[in-house]
Amino acid sequence: MNKELIQLVDISKSFDGQMVLDELNLSIHENEFVTLLGPSGCGKTTTLRILGGFANPDTGRVVFDGQDITRIPPNKRQLNTVFQKYALFTHMTIAENIAFGLKIKKKTKSYIDDKIRYALKLVNLEGYENRMPDSLSGGQQQRIAIARAIVNEPKVLLLDEPLGALDLKLRQEMQYELIRMKNELGITFVYVTHDQEEALTMSDTIVVMNQGYIQQIGSPESIYNEPENAFVADFIGDSNIIPATMIKDEVVEILGTRFACVDTGFGENKPVDAVIRPEDVMLVEPDAGIIKGVVTHLIFKGVHYEMEVTANGYEWLVHSTTLFPVGKEVGIQVDPFNIQIMNKPESEDEEAVAIDI
Amino acid sequence: MKNAAKKIYIALIVLFLYAPIGTLMVLSFNASKTRAKWGGFSLQWYIALFQNEEILRALFNTLVIALVSSLFATVIGTIACIAMTGMKRQAKSILMGITNIPMLNADIVTGVSLMLLYISLGIRFGMGTILLSHITFNIPYVILSVMPRMKQLNPSTFEAALDLGSSPLNAFFKVVFPDLLPGILSGFLMAFTMSLDDFIITHFTKGVGVDTLSTKIYTEIKKGIKPEMYALSSLIFVIVLTLLILINLSPDKKEKELRYGGKNEKK
Numbered sequence: 001m002n003k004e005l006i007q008l009v010d011i012s013k014s015f016d017g018q019m020v021l022d023e024l025n026l027s028i029h030e031n032e033f034v035t036l037l038g039p040s041g042c043g044k045t046t047t048l049r050i051l052g053g054f055a056n057p058d059t060g061r062v063v064f065d066g067q068d069i070t071r072i073p074p075n076k077r078q079l080n081t082v083f084q085k086y087a088l089f090t091h092m093t094i095a096e097n098i099a100f101g102l103k104i105k106k107k108t109k110s111y112i113d114d115k116i117r118y119a120l121k122l123v124n125l126e127g128y129e130n131r132m133p134d135s136l137s138g139g140q141q142q143r144i145a146i147a148r149a150i151v152n153e154p155k156v157l158l159l160d161e162p163l164g165a166l167d168l169k170l171r172q173e174m175q176y177e178l179i180r181m182k183n184e185l186g187i188t189f190v191y192v193t194h195d196q197e198e199a200l201t202m203s204d205t206i207v208v209m210n211q212g213y214i215q216q217i218g219s220p221e222s223i224y225n226e227p228e229n230a231f232v233a234d235f236i237g238d239s240n241i242i243p244a245t246m247i248k249d250e251v252v253e254i255l256g257t258r259f260a261c262v263d264t265g266f267g268e269n270k271p272v273d274a275v276i277r278p279e280d281v282m283l284v285e286p287d288a289g290i291i292k293g294v295v296t297h298l299i300f301k302g303v304h305y306e307m308e309v310t311a312n313g314y315e316w317l318v319h320s321t322t323l324f325p326v327g328k329e330v331g332i333q334v335d336p337f338n339i340q341i342m343n344k345p346e347s348e349d350e351e352a353v354a355i356d357i
Numbered sequence: 358m359k360n361a362a363k364k365i366y367i368a369l370i371v372l373f374l375y376a377p378i379g380t381l382m383v384l385s386f387n388a389s390k391t392r393a394k395w396g397g398f399s400l401q402w403y404i405a406l407f408q409n410e411e412i413l414r415a416l417f418n419t420l421v422i423a424l425v426s427s428l429f430a431t432v433i434g435t436i437a438c439i440a441m442t443g444m445k446r447q448a449k450s451i452l453m454g455i456t457n458i459p460m461l462n463a464d465i466v467t468g469v470s471l472m473l474l475y476i477s478l479g480i481r482f483g484m485g486t487i488l489l490s491h492i493t494f495n496i497p498y499v500i501l502s503v504m505p506r507m508k509q510l511n512p513s514t515f516e517a518a519l520d521l522g523s524s525p526l527n528a529f530f531k532v533v534f535p536d537l538l539p540g541i542l543s544g545f546l547m548a549f550t551m552s553l554d555d556f557i558i559t560h561f562t563k564g565v566g567v568d569t570l571s572t573k574i575y576t577e578i579k580k581g582i583k584p585e586m587y588a589l590s591s592l593i594f595v596i597v598l599t600l601l602i603l604i605n606l607s608p609d610k611k612e613k614e615l616r617y618g619g620k621n622e623k624k
Contacts (some may be wrong), residue, residue: 054516074519075528081520091535100531129497147518152521274609 002030005155005188006051011060013046018081020046021057022212028156028190033182035191038209039235044192045160047209052081052158065155080149081158085165086141088133092119094144095129101152122181130317139170146181156188160235163198175201196236200224210233229342233275240281240317241267244341245275252341257291259264259334263341273342278319280338289331295324376418378594385587402588412589415573419553422569433492434499435541438507441500453504460497460619467494469563473560482564485524490562491552498551499544506540546604550597551558 006028013021021043028034036044049055053074063068069077080101084091089097096114102112120126123143134139142162142172149157159178163171165252177201182189193199199206200220208215208223208231216228228231230241249264254274264274286292293311300306305323311332324330385403391395406412437456441449453618459467471490480486510533518528556571570593574586 054402054514054519074516075522075524079520081517083513083517085511085513087511087517089514089518089532089535100518100523104522104527148517306514 004030005030005032005065006190007063008047008050009061009063011047011050011057011062013043013050013055013057015323019214021050022058024212024214025213026207026217027098028188030155031186031188033179033191033202033204035193035203035206036209037193037196037199037206037235038215039194041211042209042337043212044194044209048160048190048192050156051156052079053077053277058158079156079158080152080154081160082142082145082149082162084135084162086138086145088141088144088148090133092133093129093168094125094131094133094136097133098148098151102221105152115151119151122150122184123147124177127339139166139174142166142174144179146178150181150185152262154187156190157185158239159189159191160275161190161193163193163195168297171198177350178202191256200236208235226340227275227342230273230275233342238278238317238319240274240276240278240314242274242276242314244272246270246272246341247318250336252339254339255291255314257312258338259290259339261339261341263339266341266343272345273344275340276316278306278317278335279304280302280331281309281318281320282314282335283307283318283320283322283324284331284333286329286331289333291332294333295326295328295330298323298326368610376396378591381587382591382594383459385584386592387584387587390584402584403573406585406588406592409585411568412570412573412585415568415570418487418567419569419571422484422487422491422530423549423552424486426495426552427545430495430499431545432539434440434496434544435537437496438500438537440505441504442507456497456500460501461495464555464557465561468558472490472561482562483567484564486562486564487567488567490558494555494558495551496546499541501546502510503537503540506537510536532534543604546600548601550604553593553600554597 001302004027005352006026008026011021011024012019024043024047024057026047026263036047042199046055050057053069053076057070060070061068064078071075089092089100092100092150098116098119099112100264101113113249114259116129117126120128120138123146125140125143125147128136131238133144140225142165145162146159163174164179166174175198178189178191191199191202202224203220204298206220206223208229212237216223216232218226223232226238227236227239233239233241244252246263246266246268247253248268249266250261252259252261252274253271261274283289291311293309293316295307296310296315298305301319304319304321307318307320309318309330309332316332359615384392385397386400387396388399388401441452446453454496470492471493472617475486475489483576514536515528519525520531523531531604554571555569556575559569560572560575568576574589577583577586
C-alpha cells in the first residue's frame, strides 16, 4: 500500500442539530481511487466538502500530507474539486475556464497554453479552446470541469457525483475515461456516488457509508463478496438476507434446512444472518436440490432472468440465464463458499435501511 | 379577414396610446404660437428651450440626480441581493416583501413621509434630500431585477473559483459578478428611468430654488403653457423611450450572439 496522504480524524458534523457525521475516521492513500458510497443523506458529500474546505467539521481534524488543514480555506488547499453540476464559468471560453486556476497562480502564458492543450488532449476534447460551455453537451462539460481541475496538478482530485447527470451509456464511457485519467495522472481520486455499480467498476477502495457512519471499507471484491452487515449486503447489489442459525463451524441452518458453508468462529447454535447473492442460487431439478420451492415471479432482465422462488416460507431472489416458468417446482442448491455469514446487527446504526432499486 | 381585424385592433390600441403624445410632439414643431392652427414646421421652440438657462439647469439637475441616485441604488440593491441569498427562507421572503412595499405605495405617500422625516430630522431641503429620496425609491427596482439573476446562479461556480485558488472577493468579481451583470445593468437603467420620470416625490422633497425638469415644467405650466414645454416634454419622452428600449433589448440576446458568433466546430 502507498503512503497515507489524507487522514480524517474523529470528524463530527451536524446541521441544525441533526447529526450528519459522527466521529468519522478515514485514511486515504497516495494514488488510490477511493469511493464514498451510500444512499442520499449518508454524509458522503459532507465528507467531501470537509475535505475540500467548503464545510468545517464541528470536531475532529483533517490531516493532509502530515499537515493539519482543518481550518485552511479551500483556496489554499492542494486539492481540486469536480462539482456535481460542472460549475463551469459560463461567460468564459473553455480555454479561459481551464486557465482560471493557473492565471491566479501567475503562470506564464506559454505554460498556460501548454497546459490547456495537454488537459484538452487528456479529456479527448482537442480543438475546443474557443467554444463556450453552453455549446457543449453534458458529458463534454463534465470533462472540461475535470480538465480545469487537473491542470492545477492537485495531489487529490475530489469528484462529487460527477456522472450523476449523464445518461447510462455516457456514464459507462466516462467511467472508463476516469480510470484511464487516474492511471495517466497518478494522483488520488476521492469519488462520491450513490451508484453501487459505478463504485464497483472504478474504485480501488470503497467506503460504504450510512447515516453518518462508515459501514465497511474494502476492495470492490470484498465489499461485494463479504459484506460485513446487512446494510452493505443490501446496498451493494441484490441479495437474499435470510435469518439463520450457526449450528457449528461450517454448518448453518437456513429455514430449517442445514447447509454447508465455509465460515467458522461464530460459536454454536448462534442466530446469524446468511447472505446469498441471487446469482449464486442455483436452480436444479426438484430432487437434486437441498430444498424444494416453486417459481412465483419471472422477469426478463436482458443478461439474465430474475425469478422469485418460494421455498420454506422465504421468497428467494434468483438470477439465472436458464428460464424456469412460473409455477414450476424447482430445487435450490447453493455452493458452500457462496454463503456469507454475518452477525445479527447489534445496534440500530447497522440495521439495514430498506432500499428499493 | 381575421388577420386584417387583428391588425386594425392593434393599430387602434397604438393610436389611443400614442395620439396624445403624438399631438404634443407635432405641436412642438409648430411655428404658430396657438394650438389651434398649424403655422408650418419650425425648430424655434427647441432653440428657445436650449437658450432658457433655468430649464438647462433643471435638465442638468435631473441628469445628475438620476445618474448618482441610480448608481448608489444599484450598489446598495446588489449588495442587498447577495445578503438576502445567504438568508434563511422565511427571513428572505419577509425582506423581499418589505422591499416591494415602496414600489406599490402611492408616490404621494412616499413623498409626504420623506418630507416629514427630513423636517423632523432637521435636514435642509435641497439637492441632498432629492438625492436621498431617489436612492430610496430606486433600491427596490434594482433588487427586483437583480434577484432573479441571483436565483439562477449555480452556487457551485463560486465554490469552484475558490477551489481553483481564487480569494473570495476575487471569486465574486471574476465569476459571480459577470453572471449578475445583465440584471445589474437593467436594474441600473430602470432606476435611472424611474428617477428621470419622478415628479411627486421630488416635488415634496426639493428645496426652494432647486428644480428638476418635471418640477420645472409643473411651475412653468402654472404660469401658462408655452410651446417650449411641448418641446421639452417631447424630449423627455424620447429619452425615456430610448432607455426603455435599451432595458428591453435583453443583454442575454447580445450575449448569445457573442457566444455563438465565433464557433470553431471540430469533432
